[in-house]
Amino acid sequence: MTRLYNFCAGPAALPEPVLETAREDMLDWHGRGLSVMEMSHRSSEFVGIAERAEATLRKLLAIPDEYAVLFLQGGASLQFSAVPLNLMPEGGRADYLNTGQWSKKAIAEGKRFGSVNVAASAEAGNFSSIPARDSWQLSADAAYFHYTPNETIGGVEFHWVPDVDAPLVADMSSTILSRPVDVSRFGVIYAGAQKNIGPAGLTLVIVHRDLLGRSRPLCPVMLDWKTAADNDSMYNTPPTFALYLAGLVFDWLQELGGLTAMAELNRRKADKLYAAIDNSAFYANPVEVASRSQMNVPFTLADASLDKLFLQQSAEAGLLNLAGHRSVGGMRASIYNAVPEAAVDALIAFMQDFEQRNG
Ligand SMILES: *Cc1c(COP(=O)(O)O)cnc(C)c1O
Numbered sequence: 001m002t003r004l005y006n007f008c009a010g011p012a013a014l015p016e017p018v019l020e021t022a023r024e025d026m027l028d029w030h031g032r033g034l035s036v037m038e039m040s041h042r043s044s045e046f047v048g049i050a051e052r053a054e055a056t057l058r059k060l061l062a063i064p065d066e067y068a069v070l071f072l073q074g075g076a077s078l079q080f081s082a083v084p085l086n087l088m089p090e091g092g093r094a095d096y097l098n099t100g101q102w103s104k105k106a107i108a109e110g111k112r113f114g115s116v117n118v119a120a121s122a123e124a125g126n127f128s129s130i131p132a133r134d135s136w137q138l139s140a141d142a143a144y145f146h147y148t149p150n151e152t153i154g155g156v157e158f159h160w161v162p163d164v165d166a167p168l169v170a171d172m173s174s175t176i177l178s179r180p181v182d183v184s185r186f187g188v189i190y191a192g193a194q195k196n197i198g199p200a201g202l203t204l205v206i207v208h209r210d211l212l213g214r215s216r217p218l219c220p221v222m223l224d225w226k227t228a229a230d231n232d233s234m235y236n237t238p239p240t241f242a243l244y245l246a247g248l249v250f251d252w253l254q255e256l257g258g259l260t261a262m263a264e265l266n267r268r269k270a271d272k273l274y275a276a277i278d279n280s281a282f283y284a285n286p287v288e289v290a291s292r293s294q295m296n297v298p299f300t301l302a303d304a305s306l307d308k309l310f311l312q313q314s315a316e317a318g319l320l321n322l323a324g325h326r327s328v329g330g331m332r333a334s335i336y337n338a339v340p341e342a343a344v345d346a347l348i349a350f351m352q353d354f355e356q357r358n359g
Contacts, residue, residue: 005343008321009152009296010174011194013338018248036244041237046244050233053247060253063183063206068229070205071243076102076173076192078223079203080109083169083188085219087211088114088143095119095142095166100127100151101327102171110146113216117142127154129288133162142166144187150175150293152195153325155285155332157293161185167211174295176204177253177337179263187211196295196336198246201239253337262337269335269344270294276348282355300330306358307331317350319343 006013029036032045039046054069063069072078083106088094092114096107098121110116117139120131138145145166150157152174162168167187176191183189183206193202205225212226221227227235253262274292277283277299285292285299301307310331314322324330335344 002318004318004320005339005346006320007333007335007339007343007347009195009325009332009334010192011200012196012334012336014198014245015249015252015338018245018252018338021248022245037241039240041234041240046240049244049247050238053243053250056247056250056254057204060177060250060258061181061183061206066209067183068205068207068209068212068225070207070225070228071233071238071246072203072205072228073201073239075200075203076171076190077105077109079171079190079205080106081113082205082223082225083144083146083190084110084113085223086215086225087167087169087188088216089214090114090216092143093117093139093141095138095145095164097121097131097136097145097147097162098123099130099148099156100154101325102151102153102173103148106146106148106171114143119145122156126286127151127156128286130156130158130291138164138166144169146171150295152293152296152334153298153328153332155287155293155296155298156291157295159290167208174334174336175293177259177262178266178295180259193242193246195334196338198249199242202242202246204246249338265341266294266335266337269339269341270297273297273333273335273344273348276351280351280355282359283351295336296332296334298324298328298330298332303358304330309358310354313354314347314350317346319347319350322347 026035094110095117096110098104098107098118107116119136119138122129122131145164146169148171169188170186172189173191174195177196187208189206191204194200197204207225212229215224277285282302283299311323322331322333324332333347
């Protein structure tokens with residue numbers, strides 16, 4: 001068995017110790033004679049697994065009691081619809097910030113349900129920076145303010161939390177758990193699991209309880225956060241195996257020292273990769289330095305005709321999934337929590353070697 005270094009943007013690398021525990025548990029969970037996938041979600045065993053996962057997540061993120069933690073399905077993309085259906089009244093309005101491809105998708109979906117005010121957009125600058133706070137045009141009557149703290153495709157990340165009057169709604173799919181965050185600043189945080197939480201199929205929503213019970217009459221029951229909150233995320237069958245695996249990831253993070261330790265490690269990984277890019281005329285990253293993502297590092301070659309060769313030879317060297325998103329091309333290294341520092345070191349060594357042979 002060989003496990004290679006995986007820089008996939010999502011579904012992304014999982015921590016090896018977590019996969020080993022899952023393998024041990026696979027046929028027989030804790031001597032119960034069945035796997036987690038085969039348990040009733042109402043069994044005391046599985047309810048215990050789910051409660052433990054939530055408790056560990058609450059500890060990791062220091063989530064205040066006034067917030068509900070929901071484990072849902074449908075991905076972050078379904079939350080693009082759930083957010084307006086839960087928070088925007090009929091004929092209402094919401095503010096959105098446009099900082100990249102995921103912002104745009106959230107905005108397009110929001111427009112189906114009401115009036116969307118794009119408070120500021122970085123599109124004219126090809127999404128290489130975050131619009132200055134004093135340029136934002138906020139509405140007085142916004143039901144919420146939506147933004148994308150880390151744009152997974154463009155590699156643009158907020159290293160600060162916006163200060164706005166409306167409830168702050170954040171798509172944290174590709175940044176959650178990468179470092180501590182002050183949850184009390186937010187109305188809603190949501191994230192697809194397959195970047196930094198666990199396997200695909202699970203969606204996390206952290207919502208202030210004051211925001212529950214405001215959904216539109218037409219909101220499908222399965223999209224209403226209150227339904228999930230009132231039923232401990234078990235109104236219907238939750239994605240049991242994905243939730244179990246996420247719980248193992250939370251345990252792993254806790255053992256490593258929690259999010260402060262992860263932040264330190266992630267900063268080190270990102271700093272050395274950006275330094276390798278910046279110190280070379282062969283590679284480039286287009287994002288303004290203050291807004292560079294610590295999780296997704298896009299880069300281009302000065303000679304784009306070498307892209308194919310780079311991807312082919314990096315894969316042969318055991319460095320997987322370095323192609324940029326199909327919408328932007330180039331390269332992208334996603335260096336989430338589960339991507340070890342040794343993977344980043346191996347990537348940098350390969351990049352320097354490739355430059356020497358082709359520069
Ligand atoms: C991956 C991603 C999404 C889409 O997530 P799905 O779970 O596939 O719907 C949305 N937003 C961001 C920021 C992402 O990184």
